[in-house]
Amino acid sequence: MTSKRFIPIAKPIIEEDEIQAVIRVLKSGMLAQGEEVKLFEQEFAKYIGVKHAVAVANGTAALDLALKAIGIKEGDEVITTPFTFIATANAILFQGAKPIFADIDPKTYNLDPNDVLEKITSKTKAIIVVHLYGQPADMKAFKEIAEDHKLYLVEDAAQAHGAEFMGKKVGSWGDIAIFSFYPTKNITTGEGGMITTDNDKLARKARLLRDHGQTSKYVHEILGWNFRMTNIAAALGRVQLRKLDKFNSIRKRNAEKLTQSLSCIKGIITPYVDPRVKHVWHQYVIRIEENYPLSRDQLMNYLKESGIGTAIHYPIPIHHQPLYRKLGYPQDICPNAIDASKKVLSLPIHPLVSSEDIEYIANKIKEPLDDQ
Ligand SMILES: *Cc1c(COP(=O)(O)O)cnc(C)c1O
Numbered sequence: 001m002t003s004k005r006f007i008p009i010a011k012p013i014i015e016e017d018e019i020q021a022v023i024r025v026l027k028s029g030m031l032a033q034g035e036e037v038k039l040f041e042q043e044f045a046k047y048i049g050v051k052h053a054v055a056v057a058n059g060t061a062a063l064d065l066a067l068k069a070i071g072i073k074e075g076d077e078v079i080t081t082p083f084t085f086i087a088t089a090n091a092i093l094f095q096g097a098k099p100i101f102a103d104i105d106p107k108t109y110n111l112d113p114n115d116v117l118e119k120i121t122s123k124t125k126a127i128i129v130v131h132l133y134g135q136p137a138d139m140k141a142f143k144e145i146a147e148d149h150k151l152y153l154v155e156d157a158a159q160a161h162g163a164e165f166m167g168k169k170v171g172s173w174g175d176i177a178i179f180s181f182y183p184t185k186n187i188t189t190g191e192g193g194m195i196t197t198d199n200d201k202l203a204r205k206a207r208l209l210r211d212h213g214q215t216s217k218y219v220h221e222i223l224g225w226n227f228r229m230t231n232i233a234a235a236l237g238r239v240q241l242r243k244l245d246k247f248n249s250i251r252k253r254n255a256e257k258l259t260q261s262l263s264c265i266k267g268i269i270t271p272y273v274d275p276r277v278k279h280v281w282h283q284y285v286i287r288i289e290e291n292y293p294l295s296r297d298q299l300m301n302y303l304k305e306s307g308i309g310t311a312i313h314y315p316i317p318i319h320h321q322p323l324y325r326k327l328g329y330p331q332d333i334c335p336n337a338i339d340a341s342k343k344v345l346s347l348p349i350h351p352l353v354s355s356e357d358i359e360y361i362a363n364k365i366k367e368p369l370d371d372q
Helices: 016-028 036-046 059-069 088-092 111-119 139-148 200-210 232-263 296-305 322-326 335-343 355-370
Strands: 052-056 077-080 098-101 124-130 154-156 176-180 193-197 213-218 284-288 342-346
Touching: 016 200, 016 232, 016 322, 036 052, 036 193, 052 059, 059 088, 059 154, 059 200, 088 098, 088 124, 088 355, 098 154, 111 139, 124 139, 139 154, 176 284, 193 200, 193 322, 200 284, 232 284, 284 335, 296 342, 335 355
Parallel strands: 077 098, 077 124, 124 154, 154 176
Antiparallel strands: 052 193, 176 193, 284 342
């Protein structure tokens, strides 16, 4: 193994069948939202185990429409995690509502139900849980909290296609859920998103909102947007969906091999897996502690020079982002999220990473200890 080849942190798998599916749509001339989108929605709903799936242009649009569908508006508070991609919290701002940040569980990096309970006020309307890195949040606890306090439960499953909590797929636990098909996610459509729900009214509202509030041709019932998915993207997504379980099982194999090799290394904390979940390993995230010979950023550079791509998910908790500082968020809240942002490092485990690559990555992480 030479370090000439670079192992990227993420890379989509596009094979001949994806290419043929896209060509078929291009040749049909029916490029915008149509039959392919409808079939993708039906197949996705069946896979997740919900009544409705509504395809949209991207995951951010899906979050925006999910919150509009449940009626989040100015003056409302929505509780979520500051340790996620910015879109989760921004979707709350899009509604003129206020994101309220609760802290994460330092073991799973997911929202801590106990801290969410502390943050509920008379203005709270919803909780957005994120299944970070492909590991489901504690949906049993969150479902109870939502029921007890009459709150909407929204799942951001942008990183968790196919993940399960207590044998039930994420995207089917909350009132409404969203997925993303950005090229780094477990399956891709180039750009794309999906809303899933069992609620007929929420599904109808989401369908209207994504298409100019149109009920029949040029009849517009409510204010809507153009957040439609193309047939081209849907055709790609249908082929990818058929491969999702296979992709996820390779991610799991790679993750388990890495944990085996890394768990004995001083100063490296390997991912904790909640025994109640099926984890789909969107990211494999280690935590670098002080007793490891290199700092997190030094290790990142060292791995890059060795031909291994890594990333930090996420280097800045959302309440520390310039946008949120300006909104006046106190900087000392959510200490577990702040601590995690300084110590986490994601390693490549996507399906194009081979077992030999995994061995190489593990050996490179061990090397700085041998030099001591
Ligand atoms: C990717 C992602 C999104 C946004 O999806 P896009 O398709 O990129 O708009 C939202 N939330 C989380 C947690 C994500 O990882």
